[in-house]
Amino acid sequence: MLQVSPSDDERRYWQSSVSRVEADTVRVRGYDLTELIGGLTFTEATYLLVRGELGTPQQIVVLDAVLNGVLDYALQKSGTVAARYIASANPNMAASLAGAILAIGKNTLAPEDTAQFALDAHRRLVDAGIDLEDRERVDALADEIVAECRAARVRIPGLGHPVFTYEDPRAVKLKAIAQHNGVWGPVGDFYERIHAAFTRLPGKQTIPLNDVGMIALILVELGFTPDETTGVIAMSTLPGVVAHVSEELRSGRPIRVIDPSQVDYEIDERDFSVDRKHAGW
Amino acid sequence: MLQVSPSDDERRYWQSSVSRVEADTVRVRGYDLTELIGGLTFTEATYLLVRGELGTPQQIVVLDAVLNGVLDYALQKSGTVAARYIASANPNMAASLAGAILAIGKNTLAPEDTAQFALDAHRRLVDAGIDLEDRERVDALADEIVAECRAARVRIPGLGHPVFTYEDPRAVKLKAIAQHNGVWGPVGDFYERIHAAFTRLPGKQTIPLNDVGMIALILVELGFTPDETTGVIAMSTLPGVVAHVSEELRSGRPIRVIDPSQVDYEIDERDFSVDRKHAGW
Amino acid sequence: MLQVSPSDDERRYWQSSVSRVEADTVRVRGYDLTELIGGLTFTEATYLLVRGELGTPQQIVVLDAVLNGVLDYALQKSGTVAARYIASANPNMAASLAGAILAIGKNTLAPEDTAQFALDAHRRLVDAGIDLEDRERVDALADEIVAECRAARVRIPGLGHPVFTYEDPRAVKLKAIAQHNGVWGPVGDFYERIHAAFTRLPGKQTIPLNDVGMIALILVELGFTPDETTGVIAMSTLPGVVAHVSEELRSGRPIRVIDPSQVDYEIDERDFSVDRKHAGW
């Protein structure tokens, strides 16, 4: 194999501080993998892998709550449905799980947008030298941010739910657990003021801060980057997807379709020879 | 970057004969990419890339026919539906196309199984020294292979269709084009004898050789490996998937679900505290 | 199965005008699939499926050229490499192709950004009532758009190449073919003026309009939406990926890795028991 001796000032093509394979073990974030097996829960391992450090008991309680926040949503979750259609054609667990993860994006389950928005908003607050206790200036900035979003016709991520009004009970529970464990701070506080500013708009007073939005705020407080928040939520949906795909594989229905009775097909009969001649062939 | 001078007898970690990036061009299977742009059709390019050689006019006519063999199947194709569910959640073309491709597998659209089966069967014919003209011995081996499949409860890939009986008109048309262009040979011939043997079984006389099966036979005759036949069919379905995903992205319906009226939910209410105590916590 | 009779004013959950499955055929964009097999090339079928209409001979020549524009780029294309790593672990053609497609995005191979940018820019030109012949006003608007991008620190999509300066020969060839076939228009013209404005900036005079950018402009002129341009380019890369995955599957090297000599692993040994106690457990 290649023998390379880079000079001291030269960086290799890849850098990594996640783990290293040694002669007879794997050192994960510095710890011997064999000690981690049986030494901590999977939630602690998740925190360690992504954050690079062991979490405190309080942080782990909060991360467990977050990981349980969106466990399953029956066949009313696009990714789960996609996974079952894939499994019906290609009875393969891994391919089906990948399909579910691909349905995480702008329209659903991507806390990264809320996380980035909340971090950017808080950065503006800090840069403007505004104290969170200064209610008047805080609300003025919140109003300004909401107004900007409306002017740019940009949705504020993390708000709104198809069913819940005023409050999303999952979000409420998650916040209570986070606060109880000391995992709450100014980024979440200011985002809630922006939410409040939004609900002062006409017709918007019932719009809640939703579960994915709250997950974003809590994960940011735990130190996760926006991209990592989406990674964590992808993980958190997998047990449900595994259950659905397993159910599908046992259902004995190959090649699922959409019944024609549910589709408006707008297709007129056309004459190929005539039309192709018209096209100049 | 790395400077490596392997000795003559040492192979590097990677080998490739597909293309090479040179100072100011890309040499694709030996040809300057700039000459290929405008110099041949995409179907010819497909043949060149996968087979490594330029196709003859006859081979390209046949490959064009094969690539048009399964263009679209409305919302009665699992992969298309999966792609639309993904697009409704994650409005991203690439992610949606990947989802459709993941629905290619054992139950549908994977000619690789038929290709491998047909090649293996033909190998047995050759190894047994049987001449294809020796009708009796050919049919005896075909019967034997069918009997083995039934004993092992293994489906013969490439046979059967939910709608068509006796013949699949797409398969018939594809074979006619292949034969007319001299792209037909003993592997396909012997597979057809196995099909005939299968239809001699009681209750099986209406089972046709289907479109994907025929595509497998023709691509094998064109020199594609079993894996490559699946690659070609994946390509061939993409224009339809692009059209469907585009339609979905313009539909304005975020987050598609399965309406609860179409689902039997078998879920009884359970008491968490009681059950968890029972579990020993 | 479900029997549904929606009243006339009620739309079903799905709409589609791509194809419809009828008793004994599939009607694709209005045409009988059996006629399309052998009746047109795959490139024509691609145009038909995505655009909804048969292309003219000129349009098809141009689409063929576009589809051959980025055929392969050896192991210097991230998606190809990802596909080969996947194949080495999971020897499955479909999974590997999906992996390659997932590597189409903001950093490479997504013409959708250029297409959207070019359409938006041209819309501004039209809304401002500026005639493309009015060189002075056109260049003033082009300068303004470039200045805005720089102020917002936004990259202009479609410009720049790691190797080529001033011109990307693939782009030049593609434009010549498009113009020769009457597939060129004001959207492309104005984008080129923006490119020219950009190259008037200090230090930017050598930056070319790249191949993916040119593909975007031509596909827009052919009537494709931005999302569809990415779909077309995804298709166009598949023959090369099929070839690479096939090569990988035949290589006999399972489970590819990155050789440790190419990685700076920055991992210190840590004591699990001590650190976990410190974390409060």
Place this chain on the structure above:
Amino acid sequence: MLQVSPSDDERRYWQSSVSRVEADTVRVRGYDLTELIGGLTFTEATYLLVRGELGTPQQIVVLDAVLNGVLDYALQKSGTVAARYIASANPNMAASLAGAILAIGKNTLAPEDTAQFALDAHRRLVDAGIDLEDRERVDALADEIVAECRAARVRIPGLGHPVFTYEDPRAVKLKAIAQHNGVWGPVGDFYERIHAAFTRLPGKQTIPLNDVGMIALILVELGFTPDETTGVIAMSTLPGVVAHVSEELRSGRPIRVIDPSQVDYEIDERDFSVDRKHAGW
């Protein structure tokens, strides 16, 4: 929306017993989601979702150990590398995670093969009426199974490791935890006898039962189906992949390639015009 009242004896198109969305909550495997948030760990939730029941404290300790069994393997894991290549081209967490999951298959990380093999083998033991204590008959059957695999040139899944001989320390630790918690039984016992039979073959005495094989045996004992074992292992690898993708996204290196110095490119220059004429055009 559709109004459907199926008669009592008619099943709807879909069945599910994973969760149901109700007016103001989600009932997951019968339990109110709001109670699960903060009410149990994510590992317990995983067990509940996939198995349908709450786990005992012993079962959850074992599942936690299994989920930590293959946390990360640096850049010596094909899926992690694929994910980083994807992220370098398409800086999107979800797409990158999907890429890593697609690298789970026949060559690595798919415990489903071992799980199925172990279940089938144990079924033969039971069907033959052999008591596990009857050492002689057990070993005779084990020898017979090994001989069959060799005759069919089929690899026994779950055995062998590139580094470890005789024992894989992760497997040893996992088994100790499983046994200590009463999660071990005859399927695992008989598989170990097959392993022992295999090591009696000449030249095979150092081949260990590997980590993925042990995970398969333990998950089978916990009641997971073979497909579900692959689902669980896919989940278990995600924290590491999230960490690697995050590292990649922060690395600032767009569009990763394979350096040409690591590739043997076997491509001769060819003359397009000449060869195409030879091909008959």
